[in-house]
Amino acid sequence: MAEGWGSAEWIELAVCIVVILGAHVLSRSLKLRNSLPLPPGKLAWFFWDDTKDFLRSLTVPTEVGKWIEERRARYGNLFKARVFFRLNVFALGPEANRFVLSNDTKFFRSSWPKSFRELCGNSCIVVASGEQHRRLRVHVEQFLATDAVKRFLSTIEGCILRCLDSWQDGDVVHVYPEMHLLAFTIGYKFILGGSKDVDFDKLQEHYHVLTSNVLCFTINLPWTRYGKAMRARNAIHEVVYAEIRKRRAEWNSGVSPFGKDRLSSRNIQLARDLLDLFTFWEVSPESGKEWEFTEDEIAQNVIVMLLASHVTTSSALTAAVKCLATRPDIVQELREECRSVAESKNSNKPITWVDTKKLQYARKVIYEAVRLHAPTSQLNKQALSDLEFAGCRIPKDWVVVLFAGETHTKEENFPSPEVFNPDRFNEKIDLYSFIPFGRGARMCPGEKFATVLMQIFLYHLVQRFEFELVRPEEKFVMLLGRPNTDLPVKLKSIREMSE
Numbered sequence: 406m407a408e409g410w411g412s413a414e415w416i417e418l419a420v421c422i423v424v425i426l427g428a429h430v431l432s433r434s435l436k437l438r439n440s441l442p443l444p445p446g447k448l449a450w451f452f453w454d455d456t457k458d459f460l461r462s463l464t465v466p467t468e469v470g471k472w473i474e475e476r477r478a479r480y481g482n483l484f485k486a487r488v489f490f491r492l493n494v495f496a497l498g499p500e501a502n503r504f505v506l507s508n509d510t511k512f513f514r515s516s517w518p519k520s521f522r523e524l525c526g527n528s529c530i531v532v533a534s535g536e537q538h539r540r541l542r543v544h545v546e547q548f549l550a551t552d553a554v555k556r557f558l559s560t561i562e563g564c565i566l567r568c569l570d571s572w573q574d575g576d577v578v579h580v581y582p583e584m585h586l587l588a589f590t591i592g593y594k595f596i597l598g599g600s601k602d603v604d605f606d607k608l609q610e611h612y613h614v615l616t617s618n619v620l621c622f623t624i625n626l627p628w629t630r631y632g633k634a635m636r637a638r639n640a641i642h643e644v645v646y647a648e649i650r651k652r653r654a655e656w657n658s659g660v661s662p663f664g665k666d667r668l669s670s671r672n673i674q675l676a677r678d679l680l681d682l683f684t685f686w687e688v689s690p691e692s693g694k695e696w697e698f699t700e701d702e703i704a705q706n707v708i709v710m711l712l713a714s715h716v717t718t719s720s721a722l723t724a725a726v727k728c729l730a731t732r733p734d735i736v737q738e739l740r741e742e743c744r745s746v747a748e749s750k751n752s753n754k755p756i757t758w759v760d761t762k763k764l765q766y767a768r769k770v771i772y773e774a775v776r777l778h779a780p781t782s783q784l785n786k787q788a789l790s791d792l793e794f795a796g797c798r799i800p801k802d803w804v805v806v807l808f809a810g811e812t813h814t815k816e817e818n819f820p821s822p823e824v825f826n827p828d829r830f831n832e833k834i835d836l837y838s839f840i841p842f843g844r845g846a847r848m849c850p851g852e853k854f855a856t857v858l859m860q861i862f863l864y865h866l867v868q869r870f871e872f873e874l875v876r877p878e879e880k881f882v883m884l885l886g887r888p889n890t891d892l893p894v895k896l897k898s899i900r901e902m903s904e
């Protein structure tokens with residue numbers, strides 16, 4: 406047989422057989438994949454059909470949750486829909502949360518609208534993927550690990566006391582704008598150092614323009630939302646560039662707080678803020694780079710961190726005040742805990758890390774507030790390949806949408822879900838039923854920081870004031886991550902009451 410065949414011909418034959426067999430196996434597995442059905446649901450022909458109703462459910466207080474509930478009743482926990490310009494699978498409940506979040510970055514990348522990506526930048530931690538995300542994440546996690554938060558406690562407390570000192574007996578305060586300013590001020594100091602050279606009011610104004618227009622059509626004209634947001638973003642970039650150059654000039658002259666050393670995991674405690682961390686991180690000599698991160702990468706990251714921290718924390722603080730204002734019994738229990746911590750020390754002394762550990766009821770109040778009113782209610786993850794979940798196929802590039810708010814308010818996950826009951830956190834809670842900070846590889850690295858900040862705020866608030874809602878009948882919901890109301894509350898000073 407095959408007279409005259411040499412070894413080259415035999416190898417060619419073997420390669421052909423392997424290729425044919427491989428193609429056969431691949432086509433079988435593809436057939437199998439394609440034989441799985443897509444999730445149920447109607448894909449509207451025109452993108453606007455579903456988008457307008459979905460948008461209403463995100464922006465009109467009386468419509469929140471309706472769009473999802475109607476489809477869940479029709480199709481179950483997994484359904485498809487064409488919303489915005491993309492194909493989505495809406496996946497509800499803890500099992501879907503587990504599947505997606507425990508495989509985040511492996512099977513999924515985060516999915517942000519074009520305007521967000523262009524305004525925040527592809528190198529910022531929330532948009533970056535793969536190796537770039539991992540590298541940024543290592544830095545951010547190291548910095549936000551307990552030690553940096555511990556060192557920052559007195560600054561957090563100082564800002565909170567200044568806020569509460571401006572509140573007087575009998576005042577009506579608008580909680581959301583107050584919390585927004587507080588969270589922005591603290592974030593600014595923690596992330597950008599709070600330099601006196603920066604015009605704080607201007608910076609805050611630019612942030613306001615950026616955050617209110619970050620989701621929009623990307624038409625860059627002077628009068629469009631995108632045009633305004635881009636100008637605000639460029640102005641913030643200039644502030645950050647100026648600060649980086651100032652610090653690098655000091656470092657070059659050897660007058661920085663860490664002389665001419667670079668920062669690394671060995672001396673990370675010397676970093677004054679997140680900007681130092683990104684600006685002076687050590688570079689491996691082989692890389693040939695002068696600095697680990699470019700000015701643009703640093704600006705993108707510090708800007709997105711300040712955005713991610715203050716928008717969410719201010720919404721969560723407002724939710725906590727709203728929940729407490731309707732439950733004097735819970736305020737009383739919280740007050741007792743706070744007083745007992747204050748009495749265990751000289752109450753004029755700054756709060757310590759050990760004190761915050763004792764504020765366990767305050768922590769449960771916060772968790773319960775973000776369970777009921779999750780600031781980041783929706784997580785969007787784009788499939789990196791064809792996937793299988795719950796007997797259905799999720800095609801590559803489709804976006805899986807998870808809803809924290811929906812999981813948090815289902816009877817099967819939290820009995821009597823509408824009741825504000827911090828004691829439910831006495832029991833162990835299933836990890837994927839409670840996801841206000843996400844889970845998995847992209848879980849919020851600022852959770853510890855945000856929780857401690859909120860504990861300290863509640864610690865001082867309830868020892869100083871009673872508070873009641875000015876408009877108790879008002880519905881309180883999160884619309885695109887912020888409350889639908891400024892939440893006016895009337896204050897009664899505790900000291901005045903006991904006199």
Ligand code: HEM
Nearest residue numbers: 530531713714717718721781841842843847849850851855
């Ligand atoms: C109550 C306050 C907060 C809430 C509810 C919250 C919520 C979240 C959620 C749900 C995610 C996950 C998003 C995903 O899976 O794609 C996230 C990510 C993130 N959060 Fe927070 N966050 C809060 C405060 C903070 C603070 C104070 C900081 C910074 C100091 C921060 C920085 C970040 C960053 C950088 C990410 C992106 C992580 C990544 O993509 O790897 N957050 N946050």
